[in-house]
Amino acid sequence: MIERITKEFYETGLTFEEFVREGTTDEKDRMMLYYRKSERKFEKHEFQIDNKNQINLLVVAATWCWDTQTNIPILAKIAENSPNISMKIFNKNKYPFLITQVNGGEKVPQVLVFTKDFYYIDRWVERTTKAYQLYGQLREELGWKIDKSDFSKEFRKKYLKIQKEIEESFIEEIRRILIRADAIQMSTLRFAEEIC
Numbered sequence: 123m124i125e126r127i128t129k130e131f132y133e134t135g136l137t138f139e140e141f142v143r144e145g146t147t148d149e150k151d152r153m154m155l156y157y158r159k160s161e162r163k164f165e166k167h168e169f170q171i172d173n174k175n176q177i178n179l180l181v182v183a184a185t186w187c188w189d190t191q192t193n194i195p196i197l198a199k200i201a202e203n204s205p206n207i208s209m210k211i212f213n214k215n216k217y218p219f220l221i222t223q224v225n226g227g228e229k230v231p232q233v234l235v236f237t238k239d240f241y242y243i244d245r246w247v248e249r250t251t252k253a254y255q256l257y258g259q260l261r262e263e264l265g266w267k268i269d270k271s272d273f274s275k276e277f278r279k280k281y282l283k284i285q286k287e288i289e290e291s292f293i294e295e296i297r298r299i300l301i302r303a304d305a306i307q308m309s310t311l312r313f314a315e316e317i318c
Contacts, residue, residue: 135210138198145185157195169203173304176238183231
């Protein structure tokens with residue numbers, strides 16, 4: 123795990139719009155579809171998180187990844203509507219050293235949370251708890267011998283039926299992580315001179 127990211131390195135990351143442009147036509151269309159859908163499903167204030175301290179989100183993602191395509195557009199809306207949250211995206215293929223193993227694999231997206239002076243605080247990985255539960259229930263139902271692409275199709279069908287619930291859970295999970303990150307910074311001696 124990378125414990126220190128410099129501001130200079132962070133600034134080389136991509137904005138959401140730049141990241142979307144790196145994808146194929148289908149990948150771009152899917153990400154923008156989820157971005158526009160999230161605008162229709164949620165009010166602007168639902169994306170807003172009012173942190174007192176700057177928080178830097180370093181997202182490691184891949185344009186081809188369905189979890190990236192569904193979650194990162196919502197995270198982009200959160201960053202756009204929250205004045206103290208900055209987000210930069212790094213393509214996992216160009217920056218493999220940013221990926222940390224999770225449960226024996228390279229899971230994306232990974233949202234790495236850093237303080238305003240780029241100390242690592244926390245991370246969010248791949249999909250929400252609700253989506254993992256759905257995945258697990260489907261594995262129980264279909265087993266492990268089913269073809270991977272057939273399983274993915276079934277998972278996506280069931281996911282789309284409860285998509286708004288999963289998106290709400292994503293917003294809530296990110297909100298908790300960012301509120302915690304803000305509280306950690308409020309109690310950090312490094313920033314005591316700024317507060318006093």
